[in-house]
Amino acid sequence: MVWLFYLLGFLCALGVSAQETAEEEGMLEWVQKGDFYLEQGRLQLALAEYEKALSAGAGSAPFLNRISAMYMQTGQFPEALNALRSSLKEEPGQLVLYSRIGEAHLAMGQLDSAIASVDYARKLLPDNSAVHSALAFLLLQDEQLDRAKAHLDTALSLDGNNPEAHRLLGFYNAQGDSIERAIFHYEKLAELVPGDVEGFNNIAFLHSQQQRYLPALEYYKKAKERSSDPFIKQAISDNMEAVRAIIDGKMRARYILVKTETAARDIHQRLHAGEEFAPLAQQFSLAPNAQDGGDLGFFGPGELLPVFEEAVVQLAIGALSEVLSIPMGYVIIQRLN
Secondary structure, three states: OHHHHHHHHHHHHHHHHHHHHHHHHHHHHHHHHHHHHHHOOOHHHHHHHHHHHHHOOOOOHHHHHHHHHHHHHOOOHHHHHHHHHHHHHHOOOOOHHHHHHHHHHHHOOOHHHHHHHHHHHHHHOOOOHHHHHHHHHHHHHOOOHHHHHHHHHHHHHHOOOOHHHHHHHHHHHHHOOOHHHHHHHHHHHHHHOOOOHHHHHHHHHHHHHOOOHHHHHHHHHHHHHHOOOHHHHHHHHHHHHHHHHHHOOOEEEEEEEEOOHHHHHHHHHHHHOOOOHHHHHHHHOOOOOHHHOOEEEEEOOOOOOHHHHHHHHHOOOOOEOOOEEEOOEEEEEEEOO
């Protein structure tokens, strides 16, 4: 009887082992199918296969990190956060995950939690330049400018070729009107990451702000050459056209045309109260360019009515004219360059 009891126990153990083996093979098959779909760029199908494996008990740190990245790409940020936390439980030494957890919190609008997570990583890795620049990025979002600057300086002291630190210092200095310092850091970014469109575009913009139009055109051209996005290419082309127009002595303005002085004065008051020009032009202007926000494009001397041109010449960039009477009605003009 005893031998029968042991035999039954042995057979049960074999059954459990066989079941576990089958489950593991199933999980492996789902992961392999997921990887196959990923290689084809079919993210949703890949994620569906990975989730089958997750439901079946897959839980290694590499697996959890992979599925967390897919959750982030598909905008499922709470799921990404849960996967990252589970991965840390599996392998507590993955310090880089604290920054990824911060990214998930930021994507959910939880800036304080994002800062806390990356700051914890910074305490664990005080000599890691990338962690300091990641923390600085979040601090800039929170408008903690002094703390952000201190961490960016530390990041560069640890690694002078940290491209993100140079990118963020370019932004920081541009916001603080330290234009030459901003250009220096963006040029360093362009040197470190030669294909970075943003770096070249920002250098061009800053040169144009300083009225250095030829260097601006040169850097806009470099930015355009590096972009593959048709919308970005068009935006850069528009900026290049604006710079060329300035070089050629042309002006740019927009206007709102209405029939009565009363209507014009009402719109003028609304503009001074802070309402946007373009939507008001689209709503009220009788001019043929109303749907373009009243934009006239670029024009040179003698191309417009004298009263109109004289008003534009006297305006500072961004300033509004008074209500002006012209043969077609009443206008409000804003100079754009």
